[in-house]
Amino acid sequence: MRITYFSFRGLYADNPRALYEALAARGDRETEHTWLCTEKTRHTFPPDVGTVLYGTPEARAALETADLVIANDCISMPWTKRPGTFYLQTWHGTPLKRIHHDAEGGPEGWLTNADLDVARWDLLLSPNAATTDRLGGAFGHRGPIAETGYPRNDLLSSPRRDAVRKEVRADLGLDDGRTAVLYTPTWRDDLVFQGGGEAPPLAIDLAAFTARLGEDHVLLLRLHNMVVGRLEFPPGAPVVDVSDHLDVAELYLAADMMVTDYSSTMFDFAVTGKPVLFFVYDLARYRDQLRGFYFDLAAVAPGPLLATSDELIDAIAGVDAVAAKHAGRYARFRETFCHLEDGSATERVLDLLPTAAASGHTTSTNPEGDDVRADR
Template sequence: MRIVYTSFRGLFSDSPRAVYEALAARGDDVTHTWLTAPVAEDAFPAEVETIPFGGSESIAALEAADVVVSNDHVPLDWEKRPGAFYLQTWHGTPLKRIHNDVLWAPEGRLAYLEHDIARWDAMLSPNPYSTARFRQAFGYRGPVHETGYPRNDLLSSPERDTVRARVRAGLGIDEGTRVVLYTPTWRDDLVFEGTGERDFDFPVDLADFTDRLGKDHVLLLRLHNMVSDRLEWVEGMPVRDVSSYPDIRDLYLAADLLVTDYSSTMFDFAITGKPILLFTYDLDEYRDRLRGFYVDIGELAPGPLLSTSRELVDAVADLDTVAAAHADRYRAFQETYTALEDGHATDRVLDLFFPPGGPAGADPTTREGDDSAHR
């Protein structure tokens, strides 16, 4: 059996990585091939067969595959061969509108992505809320399996403390330092209407952050892969760029709190139980013009909405008080969105699609329609 994996168009990360590692550890007679981006080649294990994403070789690999595992659209001109199986894991619980539900998109972009949706044979979902949004946004009528996300198993793993220590040591951060992980989402206008130059404006007042919080706080910036090359770095900036770090799961464990805006990272990070702050400095613009939301972020948020950098630094400085004030909302958030994230999502996915000694593919008992999800 030949399995081709792709994550964010060339990274070694996310749920495809978790599925690959579990299958590789099981030792089945499988040829595993990853599509890679040049910036990520060093992250792949030496034993992994890799092919550059986007070229003729990658198209040939996709067309020869028995199984394709992807966490995003594969925007390449390829034909899935008869009998092949395409598992779409997707990559987050959607707060912001996606695909057909967005308020604005460049002409032709959505139609182009429809070609990939038509290839999907099954899809994973992290919760019932997401299942409904996926069906609506993608117009997808095939099987959706509520398994939780394989990528998140590590966050509940007995190894999580060991991983935390290893990652912090690798980043040169001692255990006495509070790590603030900042994960802003991307802005559609910056990607589709921007100049292509380094035009991402960093919204945190770094001087204030450093002056008021001191050297026992470090800010890690994880830009979305759509804009990870858009920030102009100035020597001496008191922030570390971890946008190219291979897998964000490690950073969740290394961090002591998350700062985000409208990113799905809040749903994953909530599994850790650590505080979440929402820096929503452009809330009106993002909600009313750029993307829109499926739900009222003010009602959903597991932490406070902060509109200025000063408010953000205030909240970090008084984190224990802020976290306690939002504890009930946080627990409700976890109950709604992370109930399936129990550390065994990968096991459920392998049982469904890769049973030992059996053919890969969808559970034949799964019915089409909204009641098809596995809970």
Template sequence: MKVVFNSFGGRYNDNPRAVYEALVARGAEMDAVWLARPELRGDFPAGVSTVETWGPDARAAVESADVIVSNDGISREWDKDPATTYLQTWHGTPLKRLHRDAVWAPEGRLELVMRDVARWDVLLSPNAASTPHLRSAFGFTGPVHETGYPRNDVLNAPDRDARRARVRAELGIADGVTAVLYAPTWRDDLVLSDDGPKHTFPVDLGDLARGLGADSVLLVRLHAMVSDRLVVQGPAPLVDVSRYPDISELYLAADVLVTDYSSTMFDFAVTGKPIVHFTYDLEHYRDDLRGFYFDLAEIAPGPLLTTSEQVLAAIAGLRERPWEPTERYERFQDTFCSLEDGAATERVLQLLFPPDGRPAARGALPANDEPRR
């Protein structure tokens, strides 16, 4: 069985990584190959077979695969074999409107996306609330399976405390230091513009880090769309973790998440740790740029704040008393995290890689997203 894995156009992380490592642990007989960006091949473990994204070997790999596991579109030119099963895991619970549903998109982008969607055989959904929006965004009429996200299994794994300690040690975070993970999403009008900056920060990150205090560290994680386009700079206590291979481990290492409209909020909530929203451009992002599937003011698990002073005050307030999830936070978890129970990867393996080692036939993959009773 030949299986090709792709994550964010050539990285070793996310849902495909979780599926791959579970198959390896199972001892599955497979010829596995990863699409890899040349400059990121050092992030792949020794012994993992890779081909360069997007060279001729990559096209040959996807065109000869029995199964393709990807968390993003493979939008380059290639012809899919009718016998190939293409599993699209996607990479987040959508707050912001996607593709066909987005308020704005540059000319030609939607056509590239839809060309790849036509190749998909199966789509994963992290929760029932997301399923209709994923169908709408992609115009996908095939099977959608609500499994939860394999990448989040580590957040409930028996070794999560040991992972937390290891990652914090790797990042030089001492015991007793509060790790604040700042993970903003990207802005379409910047990234997809013909000129100008590809990303801007609303505040000086060094000032924000210093404002947290000596017993804290600011971990800055840029979105994959912009992480290779600029360098995060600033004095300690600031650490650029944009190149850290897998954000799930950063969720374990962190004590607080600061984000805006990113899907990181849905994953981080699995940990039960506090979330603060830095929504300085809320109206522009919601009304002009993307649009939302959910009313953020209604569902947000944490406060919506517009200035760095408010963010610093909210984080300081968390030190004054032990954190306990609010009723609002718990409703958020009930809606979006109910399938994040540590068994999502196994559900995907049962779906696509049954114990006999052969991928399930395409016609044997009915959707499980019919209305719940």
């Protein structure tokens, strides 16, 4: 059995990592695992994990000889899927913002190679019932879709979560009394496609943040993987760039609250039950011009929509009252988007692989273990 993995432009991360680690723990010596990486990411893989460079003949051979391919993004390099290979596409998030063919404004031909990859998919995962049809429609995928929850989020419900929180906070130099604010802004299409891959400006007033919160708060900045650049901060600012931390779920555990805008991280972080604040200083432009949404964020958000840095800092300072005010909305948000995030998604996905390969049917699996099958 040969399995080839690909995640986020060559990272050892996300749903493929969770599935790989579960399979590796079974100790099947007959299975050969190979990850696609890049020169910049190869050193981040554990030494016992086999890697080949993305885009090379070796990578193409790994894909074309695989019995199983597991990816969380489109594999846009050329390769031919041989008969008998099963391709599991996990994708990497519940979308608020429109994606793939539902999004407008990308450069001409930017989806050509991605569409070739979509045609290879045998099974697409969906993290929740609200997302299933959106993913299928956006990608033009007419094959099976399985509602399973995301394997990467199992850690958030694991008995290990408290120990992981303590370990990650120690690695980041955070003592128990420090409030960690995880900031996860998404990328902006115009900056990536016309601006050379710049990160969006850090619209938070760091001087004001430092003056009011800096003694006992720290901002953990997690930039989107689409953004190539890194932001610079004034000396002494209470900011830690955690963009290169491989497992974002570990950061969810380490953090005490999240600040985001339109990122899919909001849906995963909600599994923790910790407060979420929305810093949406460019809401109208992003929604109406850059990307567009699948639903009204203002009607669904489990926390306040904040337009200015001052409003954000006030909300962080008074987060307990803010969380209490939005408790009902938060509960409804979790019911809609986190109903499958119970810590068992990995096993549900692994159990699906031979069934899906044999049947070619959609399988919807709920936490109670009932399977509902339907052709798509």
